[in-house]
Amino acid sequence: MLYLFYRLLSHFGPQFWWPAKTPFEVMVGAILTQNTAWSNVEKAVKHLEEAEALDPKVISSLDVFQLERLIRPSGFFRVKAARLKALVVYIMKEFKGDVETMGLKPGWELRRDLLSLHGVGEETADSILLYALGKPFFVVDAYTKRILKRCGLIRGSESYGDIQRLFMDTLPGDVELFKEYHALLVELGKGYCRARDPQCGTCPVKVEVE
Template sequence: MKREALFLRMHEAMAAALGPSGWWPAETPFEMAVGAILAQNTNWANASRAVANLKGSGAFSARGLCGLETARLEELLRPAGHFRVKAARLRNLLDFVVRELGGDIEALGNWDMTAAREALLAVRGVGPETADSILLYGLGFPSFVVDAYTARICARHGLVPEEAGYDELRELFMDALPADAALFNELHAQFVRVGNGWCRPRGPRCGACPLGEFLP
């Protein structure tokens, strides 16, 4: 089976079992980008508490958060864990938004996708997953997001070797599928949900998994 047909069938199987994902849960592209930084190395529940703190600070804008003292910013980010590291990474992103985008991250949506991705990756603390999340979920670019769930599912289904890196996995989907942001959005979210519910690192529940029929 061709890769495009396989991925679309997997997408349909997950949609039938799970329903719509409604991801990313943010009200604005700026909130989404902030959340992408805070979700690094933690679950969304913890990150969302830190986002709520920022929104309640009265300074929830790129320029406003840049104006907060470091100690205050760190305290607001404490629920997300690694709050000192994340405060530094968030400030780096905020500085980029203010300096290069006039304080409005949505202006990045007017850039060429490749140039926008390179600019985000040049921000210290923004890795490929975070950059692609901002591009896809925040700005509507067709840039597929890869995470540990995607990697585990693809390896267990024999689509890539276990040691496959981020770029190899991203290209697997980018090359096989049409450049459709809505499709990429939902497919990635479905992989996260399946990875959480069935395709676990230990004790995977393959028999009940929505993707069980696709196992080699």
């Protein structure tokens, strides 16, 4: 899988993901980005920043209606407020609200904990682990699946874990590599391997669509 990474890197250049000032902001973004465009997440994060609420202790002290109002631009704000609350309850209970202490816990244990939280699926959990906490878990999303299927690298019926293992079993367990690779696949999916009308003729991967 490294050849694809280098091909994408030479075409798009480094992406320097995730765009956030703190690890906790990454966690918030990972929850708010579910089912919405990133521009909406940015508006919600800005509201939280202006309210000085980008902190687990502050979010845990807000009532749910205040939190809903702040994150409203991200869409599905009631569901997402409940998910954010569940995350901060976990961080407060297990780590006294300290994200640095959270990062000291082994990755697989954190992954198990995160997946047990309300509304946190594998993609969200791995985004938090990789981009907020620097744990080497490859993030698989809809772009990844579409690209690999169209390029003939998977059948399309594989589970999240099957696809993740394809990367994690063949690549060095390098956090920076995983961060860049996922970001580059998103760029490829947005710019060339679109759901409709893939741009194979000019795509840096240049693989025939079946």
